[in-house]
Amino acid sequence: MSNDFTPDEMMTIAASRALKNDDVCFVGIGAPSAACNVARLTHAPEITLIYESGTIGTAPSVLPLSIGDGELCETAVSTVAVPEMFRYWLQGGRVTIGFLGAAQLDKFGNINTTVIGDYDRPKIRLPGGGGAPEIASSSGEIYITMKQTLRGMVDKIDFVTSFGHGTGGDDRQKLGMTTLGPTLLITDLAVWRPDPVTKEFTVVSMHPGVTKDNVQATCGWTVKFADNVEVTPAPSVLELKTLRDLKARTKAAHEAPSASGANA
């Protein structure tokens, strides 16, 4: 175990632990991508990672800046066209875990990555859903990872880009969905799981040194805690070294000076 780690590192490592060797994981860019690759480089070397660019079974040595970086294709078992990706592999039910980030999240795991404010007169126009709306409905289950902030974890999201558990209970089944939806939320402070009946995210574990007040202070809804909130095991030396090496390789690869002169 190591005591020298940041909340961000704890978040990525806690998220990586949730992934298994036999998972087929559709990877969102950003925090999910780091967690998925730490899992692959530590306890789950056989995990199948899929990026929406069509790369199936990829094993990049650095984290891709985009979902379509060349190394994803070069290291993949197979690369398929994007319509095939969404039709046969995602809609066809081959994906066990969809791993998503969020700009805004509510307590039922509904995600907004579309707009802050009104759709027609947005305060901030975000990039939009991309693959997420169907990843959220067609993957066997959904893991979500994001940093806690009052702006990000809100009582009511401005736009439902990707459906989680709606207003809770059996809302998914009512819409005809047969997949589990969000089953895990990993933040920089805690691990959350939905209540089996209400589907409201409930804190089951807090990271070392984190208090209930810390969790509540950075969350816009009234937080529900499990009866016995555990302490998330601190990162192991191997986990931390794997993550830091990966980040260092990534930084070196992406920040090499451009010599194209194209922006001079």
Add this chain to the structure above:
Amino acid sequence: MAKFLSIRDAVANNLKHGDSVAFEGFTHLIPHAAAHEVIRQGFKDLTVMRMTPDIIYDQLIGMGMVKKMIFSFAGNPGVGLLRRVRDAVENQWPHALEVEEHSHAAMANAYEAGAAGLPCAVFRGYLGAELAKVNANIKSIICPFTGEKLAAVPALRPDVTFIHAQKADRKGNVLIEGILGVQKEAVLAAKRAVITVEEVVDDLDTHTNACILPHWTIAAICVVPGGAHPSYASGYYDRDNVNYIEWDAIAADREKFLAWMDKHVLKAPPEIFAERVRHLRASA
């Protein structure tokens, strides 16, 4: 039948004001040189479609050429938001922009329906998603066999599709390798397709199941080495990630953006792309 033309002639012969246009390439093989030629020729009132509008759509929209954008993810991949697209949507600069927003699954299915000659695409999607409330082109259809409610969107059929590919043979058959995106579907869905390539070769030297667009599906082929930069061409040059990161600051300011466009697009020839990728070739 594919004609080998300069990019100037290919754009002038195939695009009109008010056309619907797809520029496709999923992170890989994005047709930047073709988009810059379209900007230089000053087309207006275009309806542009693209799954992942990134820098080229920031440029087309910032230069005031676009009436409507059909898309599923408008971001600078791995960097952040698109500043010019945001300015158009949030502040109507340089003018108002109509948007038709979809998910990736919907756009991919819609191109495939266009290529397949179908009027619409049917898929399992948009369940619980609010886009269906703000986009009148997202509808549903009941499966006549199972009763399942499925999503339906109109097929995409652009007047012109622009893509970039690795190589053509001398007859004009075009080979695409690596991350394929939706380019084959976008070409077959379009009335006319214009393809820029890295080079023309005697023999495509590939395997029997390779992704090849036969010459008779293509209106024009233009040799533009480096034509995808700062995107990449697998086997030729790497993605210029730093350039994507730098774009954020250029696009953040209207004056800076216009000055950049003047110098690097309006007053630059298509041949400049070969220079831009020189340093990215070694490791590809």
